Amino acid sequence: xxxxxxxxxxxxxxxxxxxxxxxxxxxxxxxxxxxxxxxxxxxxxxxxxxxxxxxxxxxxxxxxxxxxxxxxxxxxxxxxxxxxxxxxxxxxxxxxxxxxxxxxxxxxxxxxxxxxxxxxxxxxxxxxxxxxxxxxxxxxxxxxxxxxxxxxxxxxxxxxxxxxxxxxxxxxxxxxxxxxxxxxxxxxxxxxxxxxxxxxxxxxxx
Numbered sequence: 001x002x003x004x005x006x007x008x009x010x011x012x013x014x015x016x017x018x019x020x021x022x023x024x025x026x027x028x029x030x031x032x033x034x035x036x037x038x039x040x041x042x043x044x045x046x047x048x049x050x051x052x053x054x055x056x057x058x059x060x061x062x063x064x065x066x067x068x069x070x071x072x073x074x075x076x077x078x079x080x081x082x083x084x085x086x087x088x089x090x091x092x093x094x095x096x097x098x099x100x101x102x103x104x105x106x107x108x109x110x111x112x113x114x115x116x117x118x119x120x121x122x123x124x125x126x127x128x129x130x131x132x133x134x135x136x137x138x139x140x141x142x143x144x145x146x147x148x149x150x151x152x153x154x155x156x157x158x159x160x161x162x163x164x165x166x167x168x169x170x171x172x173x174x175x176x177x178x179x180x181x182x183x184x185x186x187x188x189x190x191x192x193x194x195x196x197x198x199x200x201x202x203x204x205x206x
Contacts, residue, residue: 070202074097143167
């Protein structure tokens with residue numbers, strides 16, 4: 001999080017220095033915008049830190065083999081088509097399942113360590129607001145499954161021909177469990193999440 005902040009600020013400063021050197025008003029405006037951005041990011045970091053466990057920051061992430069073991073070979077009759085472990089610098093496992101025009105993407109993020117703990121903190125910060133929204137393109141609202149809090153989301157294409165349903169949960173205050181489905185109703189997706197056994201498995205893994 002801190003590395004990202006420094007990079008963004010450095011890029012902003014670099015671009016602010018380009019252009020007409022005599023344009024003091026433009027430079028002053030750029031400096032003010034950078035300062036506003038800096039203050040906003042600092043405030044966001046403060047809010048996220050309230051939901052970021054120091055113990056989780058210091059915890060040792062699960063190995064790739066242990067993360068892979070959480071990815072079922074089959075979900076509700078759909079075979080696993082592919083998987084990835086440890087992408088984008090996070091300790092995470094992702095897998096895709098498909099059959100009969102239905103698709104499910106499964107993601108498990110281990111919140112142990114600095115980066116993972118920050119991601120868990122951001123989601124917990126968002127959930128604490130209890131926000132809910134809906135428009136012609138879908139909706140988002142809080143939900144709870146087997147004692148784990150999270151959010152359910154639905155996104156529709158402009159013509160309504162494609163609907164993507166998504167469930168994201170915080171499990172054991174450490175893991176982010178996400179199921180995303182195409183060609184499947186939300187109630188069915190929730191049922192799959194409950195029946196997968198992953199909530200219990202992840203709670204036992206901490």
